Amino acid sequence: MSVGSETRRPPVMEDVARLAGVSHQTVSRVLNAHPNVSPQTRERVEKAIGELGYRRNTAARSLVTRRSQTIGVLGSDMSHYGPANTLLGVQQAARDKGYFVSVASLSEVTPAAIKDALEYFMMQSVDGIVVIVPHEAMFESLSTISMAVPLVAVGFGVDERLSVAAVNQRMGASLAVQHLVDLGHTAIAHVSGPPDWIDAAARIDGWRRTLAQAELSDSVLIRGNWSAESGYRAGLELAAVGNVTALFAANDQMALGALRAFSEAGLRVPQDISLVGYDDQPEAAYLVPPLTTVNQGFKELGARCMQMLLFDMANGHSGASSVVNPRLVVRSTTAPPRAAR
Amino acid sequence: MSVGSETRRPPVMEDVARLAGVSHQTVSRVLNAHPNVSPQTRERVEKAIGELGYRRNTAARSLVTRRSQTIGVLGSDMSHYGPANTLLGVQQAARDKGYFVSVASLSEVTPAAIKDALEYFMMQSVDGIVVIVPHEAMFESLSTISMAVPLVAVGFGVDERLSVAAVNQRMGASLAVQHLVDLGHTAIAHVSGPPDWIDAAARIDGWRRTLAQAELSDSVLIRGNWSAESGYRAGLELAAVGNVTALFAANDQMALGALRAFSEAGLRVPQDISLVGYDDQPEAAYLVPPLTTVNQGFKELGARCMQMLLFDMANGHSGASSVVNPRLVVRSTTAPPRAAR
DNA sequence: TCCCCCTAAGTTAGCGCTAACAATTAGTTT
DNA sequence: AAACTAATTGTTAGCGCTAACTTAGGGGGA
Numbered sequence: 001m002s003v004g005s006e007t008r009r010p011p012v013m014e015d016v017a018r019l020a021g022v023s024h025q026t027v028s029r030v031l032n033a034h035p036n037v038s039p040q041t042r043e044r045v046e047k048a049i050g051e052l053g054y055r056r057n058t059a060a061r062s063l064v065t066r067r068s069q070t071i072g073v074l075g076s077d078m079s080h081y082g083p084a085n086t087l088l089g090v091q092q093a094a095r096d097k098g099y100f101v102s103v104a105s106l107s108e109v110t111p112a113a114i115k116d117a118l119e120y121f122m123m124q125s126v127d128g129i130v131v132i133v134p135h136e137a138m139f140e141s142l143s144t145i146s147m148a149v150p151l152v153a154v155g156f157g158v159d160e161r162l163s164v165a166a167v168n169q170r171m172g173a174s175l176a177v178q179h180l181v182d183l184g185h186t187a188i189a190h191v192s193g194p195p196d197w198i199d200a201a202a203r204i205d206g207w208r209r210t211l212a213q214a215e216l217s218d219s220v221l222i223r224g225n226w227s228a229e230s231g232y233r234a235g236l237e238l239a240a241v242g243n244v245t246a247l248f249a250a251n252d253q254m255a256l257g258a259l260r261a262f263s264e265a266g267l268r269v270p271q272d273i274s275l276v277g278y279d280d281q282p283e284a285a286y287l288v289p290p291l292t293t294v295n296q297g298f299k300e301l302g303a304r305c306m307q308m309l310l311f312d313m314a315n316g317h318s319g320a321s322s323v324v325n326p327r328l329v330v331r332s333t334t335a336p337p338r339a340a341r
Numbered sequence: 342m343s344v345g346s347e348t349r350r351p352p353v354m355e356d357v358a359r360l361a362g363v364s365h366q367t368v369s370r371v372l373n374a375h376p377n378v379s380p381q382t383r384e385r386v387e388k389a390i391g392e393l394g395y396r397r398n399t400a401a402r403s404l405v406t407r408r409s410q411t412i413g414v415l416g417s418d419m420s421h422y423g424p425a426n427t428l429l430g431v432q433q434a435a436r437d438k439g440y441f442v443s444v445a446s447l448s449e450v451t452p453a454a455i456k457d458a459l460e461y462f463m464m465q466s467v468d469g470i471v472v473i474v475p476h477e478a479m480f481e482s483l484s485t486i487s488m489a490v491p492l493v494a495v496g497f498g499v500d501e502r503l504s505v506a507a508v509n510q511r512m513g514a515s516l517a518v519q520h521l522v523d524l525g526h527t528a529i530a531h532v533s534g535p536p537d538w539i540d541a542a543a544r545i546d547g548w549r550r551t552l553a554q555a556e557l558s559d560s561v562l563i564r565g566n567w568s569a570e571s572g573y574r575a576g577l578e579l580a581a582v583g584n585v586t587a588l589f590a591a592n593d594q595m596a597l598g599a600l601r602a603f604s605e606a607g608l609r610v611p612q613d614i615s616l617v618g619y620d621d622q623p624e625a626a627y628l629v630p631p632l633t634t635v636n637q638g639f640k641e642l643g644a645r646c647m648q649m650l651l652f653d654m655a656n657g658h659s660g661a662s663s664v665v666n667p668r669l670v671v672r673s674t675t676a677p678p679r680a681a682r
Numbered sequence: 683t684c685c686c687c688c689t690a691a692g693t694t695a696g697c698g699c700t701a702a703c704a705a706t707t708a709g710t711t712t
Numbered sequence: 713a714a715a716c717t718a719a720t721t722g723t724t725a726g727c728g729c730t731a732a733c734t735t736a737g738g739g740g741g742a
Contacts (some may be wrong), residue, residue: 012728023692028730036690055464059409060728062400063697070443071466079623082427091444099467103432103444123443124399228597229627253624256569260601260629282420283594286570288601297342353698364722369700377720401698404727 010232011052015251020048031056062125071099071309072121074114076106076133080226081251081281081295082199086132086154089302097306102126108154109137114145122133122148134197150312152305155198163312165305169199173328174208176248176276179292179328181214183336185274186247189220190197191234191258193250203278220244228257235261238273245273245337252277252284252293259287259333270335280329289332296326347486352393361389371395403466412650413462415455417447417474422592423540423637427473427495430643438647443467450476455484455486463489469650471495491653493646496539504653505662506646511541513635513667514547517589517617520633520669522555524677526587526615530561532575532599535592538567544591544619551677561585569598576602579614581654586614586678593618593625596632600674611676621670630673637667 015022022041029037030045037045048054062068071094077083087103094101102124104117114133121129129151131142142153143161152163180188190207193200204221211218222237224230231254238244239262249255255277259269268271269289277284281296305321313320356452358365363382370378371386375421379385389395403409413433418424428429435442443465445458454475462470470492472479483494485501493504521529531548534541545562563578565571572595581604590596600610608614610630610645618625621636645663653659 014728024728025693025730026691029691032730038690042692057404057728058465059400059403060697061730063398063404063699063728064730066697068400072367078429079422079426081420088419088446091446092448095445095461100443100461101445104436104442104443105432106430107433120436120441129398227627228624229629232627232629256597263601263605285575286568288570288573290634305438355698365698366700366723367721370721373700377718379720382720398698401727402700404698404729407702407727 002239011054012057013054016045016048016054019052020044023260068125069099070102070124070126071130071306072102072104072126074104074106074117074121074122074129074133076109076135076138078105081253081279083132083134084296085300088096089298089300090130090132090154090305091302092299093302093306095297098304099127099306099312106133109133109135111141114138114141118145118147128152128313130305130309134199136196136198136201139198139273150309150317151243152215152309152312154301154305157198157202158321160319163308163318165308165324166321167296167301167324167326168260169202169326172278172296173203173248174210175326175328176278176292176294177207177210177329178214179334180246180248180274180276181210181216183246183274183334184339185337186216187220187244188216188248189222189234189238190218191224191231191249191254192224193224193226193254195223200250207248207317216253224250224254226251226253228253228260230254231257232261234258236265239265239267245339246275247273247277248278248335250278252279252291254295255333256283256287257289259291271334272338274335274337275333277333278330284329285331287333292325292331292334293329295329297324300324347489352395353398354395357386357389357393357395360393361385380642396426408468409466410439410441411443411463411465411466411467411470412471412647413443413445414594415445415447415458415462415470415472415474417476417479419446422594422620423639424473426639427642430639430641431473431495432643433640434647437644438651440468440647447474449477450474452482455479455482459488461485469493469654471646471650475540476537477539479543480539484562491658493650493653494644495642498539498543499662501660504649504659506642506649506665507662508637508642508665508667510543510667511547511550513552513619513637514544514589516667516669517619517633517635518548518551519555520671520675521587521589521615521617522551522557522614524587524675525680527557527680528561528585528588529557529587530563530574530575530579531559531586532563532565532588532590532595533593534565534567536564541591548589565591565595567592567594569594569601571595572598572600573585573588573602575599577606580606582654584599587616587675588614589617589619591619593620593622593632593634596674597624597628600628600632610674613679615676615678616674618674625670626672628674633672633675634670635667636670638665641665 013024013027016027029041091101106113130147131153134155135189155166192204208218222234235258278294280293284291284293301324354365354368357368364649368386371383393457432442447454474493475496496507497505533545549559561573576599618632618634625632625634
């Protein structure tokens with residue numbers, strides 16, 4: 001197996017043309033799937049391309065077409081499960097659509113850093129930009145920037161100034177909480193992520209609304225920070241209070257922490273207290289007991305994202321939005337409360 | 342704040358030249374920091390560039406220089422902590438050095454998928470490639486491929502056919518195990534990662550060697566799969582056997598699982614059993630008790646990687662290797678065994 | 683039969699930039 | 713003062729490709 005070529009100079013279109021006995025333009029036509037090429041000619045050209053191992057020069061192509069076939073992905077917090085997987089989803093979708101993906105990740109979400117990264121993309125003359133920066137601050141920056149290329153923001157709320165692809169976090173939270181309500185729980189706590197993360201805010205909101213709809217109290221909200229440790233602390237706190245029968249954690253790591261706290265406090269899951277996580281990380285299914293959680297379709301999200309970006313690239317800024325619905329994965333950490341048994 | 346331009350056609354070098362009253366070549370010279378430009382001219386040109394918001398066209402530049410200023414990063418298992426952070430490190434280092442980063446990630450490590458991804462990079466005419474695919478299979482593929490551009494593999498063992506930047510996993514494992522030996526432990530178990538991961542293999546090796554050097558038995562090796570669940574199982578298994586006083590887990594997640602198993606089995610950490618993890622994930626410090634673990638400098642690794650790649654890009658394939666040393670982070674899960682007290 | 687049109691090719695002119703060479707100026711040297 | 717240097721700037725020729733225009737052959741309708 002060999003990729004690349006050992007020869008001096010890589011073959012150019014003219015070389016292919018010569019070998020196939022046509023003009024370089026005909027080669028170009030074959031490559032671009034133009035209709036007016038006879039089947040025989042097409043075949044001869046394709047054969048020559050194969051023989052020479054010819055590959056189009058992207059730079060030359062970009063120069064004349066004014067498109068780079070590259071989309072820029074601006075990210076942050078890439079060591080977190082959500083952003084990392086969103087990136088993966090976007091990246092795969094982009095490659096499927098024939099686009100190159102250039103990544104820049106922010107180590108801090110400040111206007112200066114954002115501007116830098118966008119400059120970097122403009123320098124590369126990307127055809128479009130996907131933003132995976134799940135912080136409120138990004139939204140503010142974004143709505144004040146006027147971009148020269150289409151931009152799709154992942155995960156933001158719907159806003160006419162921005163094209164958005166998002167997982168419906170509110171719905172995810174509702175799914176989780178409604179599941180607990182349906183089981184008969186009436187005291188349902190929530191450990192949230194840091195509230196400057198938009199996903200965290202949306203999940204809090206979903207939790208609150210669902211409780212309101214069921215006419216239940218939303219008094220027990222504990223602020224976590226996505227870490228297992230904060231979930232553990234929340235779990236201990238709840239165990240001490242003793243009057244909640246269910247906990248909705250804003251991610252699986254915090255759920256993991258809570259699980260351990262409950263076990264330490266002598267609370268059995270799900271007999272004494274039910275628990276729902278969020279993310280459906282691979283380990284969720286292997287916790288003991290296996291965690292009921294909410295699965296977000298990151299692949300699907302990435303695909304939607306590219307779809308919107310391509311649309312905006314073709315038709316100008318749309319300000320549209322595409323929402324992916326998460327789904328509840330019921331495993332073994334949820335059951336009816338003791339009173340309802 | 343505004344990035345990009347609202348005008349019809351973005352300014353080109355000629356526009357800058359006209360405004361500054363020089364030739365386009367002089368503009369090019371200023372941009373490329375050529376020595377033979379008078380300070381006054383330079384200043385005038387820079388002013389014109391600023392006024393017009395001029396940015397060089399990368400495609401045109403690439404076409405003539407035959408370099409794309411882009412490096413391709415080939416990755417896999419990007420939802421794992423190690424690979425994700427290595428990518429981050431490489432990405433930051435590349436950007437610092439003025440390179441664009443194009444990412445392709447493998448969903449499966451097969452020769453066909455690898456070939457596809459490399460083709461994709463060649464199509465983009467990247468200047469260099471960084472491979473972050475920590476599987477033995479990748480190594481085999483890589484050594485049979487003859488590349489047209491320099492390639493640096495991250496994490497592999499030293500091999501003259503490949504330029505390599507790696508964290509010294511054997512040393513990391515040694516650090517962990519020696520720490521346990523120094524505390525007086527004599528029965529030290531290991532939960533490993535899947536053995537087709539090179540890091541997992543190296544850590545097993547480091548564990549084994551260090552034990553051999555201390556003339557201790559390496560009989561208790563449990564195969565994990567990086568997941569918390571596998572760590573949990575291993576923990577239960579060890580608790581049942583009852584004769585080991587320390588466990589070295591090949592990552593923090595497995596350590597987390599083990600921690601829980603020990604707690605369930607009534608083994609106190611570190612009083613009854615010591616535990617060392619690997620990775621120093623952010624949550625490690627917040628586990629209860631805080632986890633002793635091994636920190637790998639991913640930033641440093643990324644920087645070394647780029648350094649090597651730039652070297653190879655300038656001087657041709659070197660087959661050199663650069664090794665980053667991990668460091669032990671002692672927290673609260675390790676203590677002398679009861680017998681040694 | 684002539685003319686028009688449609689198809690399948692070829693020719694030409696850049697896209698915006700850099701490298702190589704040519705030209706101009708000023709500063710020395712003989 | 714002629715001639716030679718070095719520093720600075722301008723001019724020219726592509727890099728490899730696509731878009732727009734041009735040309736060469738066939739059909740078919742009058």
